[in-house]
Amino acid sequence: MTCRGTNKYLPLLAGNELSRKKALKLKAHLERCPGCRKEAEEISAALDAAKGLAQKEALRDWTDSEWRQMLKSVTAADMERKQWGVRLVRKPAFAFGLALLLFAAGALWLQKKLPLRPEEHGVLQARSQTAVQRSGESAGQDVLSMTIVSQETGLKIVWFFNKNFEWKENPQ
Amino acid sequence: MDDRERALVERVLSGDIDAFEPLITPYRQPLLSLAYRITRNWEDAKETSQETFLRAFKYLANVDVQKSFRNWIYQILINTARNLKKKQAVQERLRCDALAPELFVDSGNDPEQHQLDRELRSQLADCLDRLSDREREIFLLRDIEEWNIRETADVLKCSSIAVRVHLSAARRKIKERIKEKYPFLLEVRR
Structure with a gap:
């Protein structure tokens, strides 16, 4: 084993952390090499000194x-x-709970809004207004008329609706 | 984890808070000492230890009863100390507070003993300051607390090889420092 190879393992040798085989190899080298032996002794002594200092350091x-x-x-x-x-x-x-409350509020709003169908309601209103204008009657009228004319035969049917949506055909 | 610790853990987990004290009492002083040796500051050591116990209590349900309770709580301490050091940038303070006197047993009125204690602390602090954080943790656990390599690796969450490498470097640095600054320590032991 070379000095360089030995030196690498000396700190671990000091703490007995090498395998038996490796430790024996190192020790054999240390027997022959005074330089490495001195280094090994110094490391061991320093380690003991540091442990000694720590033991004497009586911490609270x-x-x-x-x-x-x-x-x-x-x-x-x-x-x-x-x-x-x-x-x-x-x-x-x-x-x-909050989500449930919001859901309930939303459901109520939808229930209120859906049957009316705002868009369709608007269309109906517009149509009725047009019909009113065409018939030349006031917006506050009680009777609404609807005239259907066949383009092929020229047949004309007039329906009259009252407030209750009851109708009569060509009452004249 | 031995039977006593396992029983205490189970008691704490079932709601018996009083069982926590006997569980951690064996680690009361060792953890404080290690925290001091890592942080080199009394207040930080106390804070680290307290945080360690707090986390241990908080996360006790996560502990593996098949494994060592000691390793687990030391692992918390190491992590807590690291976090604290990061947070406070203790590196600067280490130099200033290295000789914080409050952590040590009072030397009484004997000025010679007081001086001796002070020198002793100074020497060890000086040696430890030469080490990197990782080297210091490994050196403290392996050489001062006398844990084996496997336990040290387990607590620090690194490999046994990494422990050996850092340990070698730490011992060599300490040897160099002692040889350079305190050669009489080596002479005494020869």
């Missing part, structure tokens, strides 16, 4: 009051989350 724990407060805030946040959860559950219900 939460105080009991801090811990209680923290737990309380966690629980409180969860309660708040649950309340939001309830709101979220309610929201679709609210949306569904």
Whole structure:
């Protein structure tokens, strides 16, 4: 094994993270190579030193009051989350209710509008007005006449309608 | 996850909020310490730990009872710390707050001990500052917390090979720093 190849694995050797076979190869090289051996010793020593520093670094724990407060805030946040959860559950219900209301309003509007058929109603109104004008009578008349003339025979039929839409043919 | 943890998780999920405390108490100090070592700032460490517990509580229903609870909660901590660092651009503050005294046990009135503690913290902080975020996380989990490679990879969501590569780089950087700035630490151990 070369020095370069050995050097690459020295940090892992220091932490015993190599396979047994690889570790044996490296150790065999270290036996023969003082330069690599020195590097390996330095890495191991540095690793031990860093671990030692960390162990001596006595970090503080939460105080009991801090811990209680923290737990309380966690629980409180969860309660708040649950309340939001309830709101979220309610929201679709609210949306569904609103949609239902809108649908009902729309249905009512359609029911009111559809039987009248505004367009047809307008046409009828226009036709009746034309008929009124043609017959030379006032708009407030009680009787409406409709004349049908056959182009082939010249036969003429006049219908008279009263307010109740009851009709008479050629009453004269 | 052991039987005790599994039972506590089930209790919390069934609505017994009080069961959450015994579930997280074993991780109370370790998580705070690791959070400090990642963020190098007491306030950030507290915030990170608190957020970790909050998320653990919130997402407890997602935990896989077949897997390690410890790995799961440490994973949350690492992610929370990363997010916090991104958010606050802590890199600048690391230098200023590296010696935040509040997190450490009071050395009492002994000025010599106080000075010694301060130097100790300074040395470790200085070494850790040389590492990239990823290297620091891996070094802390593997060498300081003494997790194995597989667990470390699992928590950090990376491959074992990536852990080995970063670990090698981290150890080499720490060796270089100690050799350069604190050679007496190596002498003591020889």
